[in-house]
Amino acid sequence: MEFLCKNSFSSTYLPFNMATIDLHVNGKKHQVAVDPNTPLLWVLRDHIGLAGTKYGCGVAQCGACTVHLDGEAMRSCVLPVSAAADKKITTIEGLSEHGEHPVQKAWLEHDVAQCGYCQSGQIMQAAALLKNNANPTDEEIETAMQGNICRCGTYTRIKAAIKTAASLG
Numbered sequence: 001m002e003f004l005c006k007n008s009f010s011s012t013y014l015p016f017n018m019a020t021i022d023l024h025v026n027g028k029k030h031q032v033a034v035d036p037n038t039p040l041l042w043v044l045r046d047h048i049g050l051a052g053t054k055y056g057c058g059v060a061q062c063g064a065c066t067v068h069l070d071g072e073a074m075r076s077c078v079l080p081v082s083a084a085a086d087k088k089i090t091t092i093e094g095l096s097e098h099g100e101h102p103v104q105k106a107w108l109e110h111d112v113a114q115c116g117y118c119q120s121g122q123i124m125q126a127a128a129l130l131k132n133n134a135n136p137t138d139e140e141i142e143t144a145m146q147g148n149i150c151r152c153g154t155y156t157r158i159k160a161a162i163k164t165a166a167s168l169g
């Protein structure tokens, strides 16, 4: 049996545990009807169709699902979608229009990716680092990136690419 309730944000009837949530993703507005506790990652991938952000561990331990929330790196696998409402969400698809972000350019220059699975999370984490610290030291890079796991072991190239991105400004 399906339970329905009048949603407080709209005139439509939704299953009782669902709400209509306004999201601002990559410069576009979206409205989704979901359980407010649904992780943002699921909403981005399954409701909005942005599959560049990946599911790795689901428990904030690998960094594959990293996106920006108001410019800060966040693990979208453990962030309830309700916590992202009315905030500015940026995914890998929205980091730049044509791959011209310095981190993306440096990633190509250093041919960082191997299988690629972790790489959108790595790039989003690196971009957030450089936004807050334009010229990080080796130690600062290691600290900022330590939560992003790469099973292919691309760490040396990631660090080199971050340094190149910093020089590109």
Ligand code: FES
Residues within 6 Å of the ligand: 054, 055, 056, 057, 058, 059, 060, 061, 062, 063, 064, 065, 066, 075, 076, 077, 078
């Ligand atoms: S999938 Fe979110 S941190 Fe691993």
Ligand code: FES
Residues within 6 Å of the ligand: 113, 114, 115, 116, 117, 118, 119, 149, 150, 151, 152, 153, 154
């Ligand atoms: S490039 Fe394969 S997991 Fe990182």
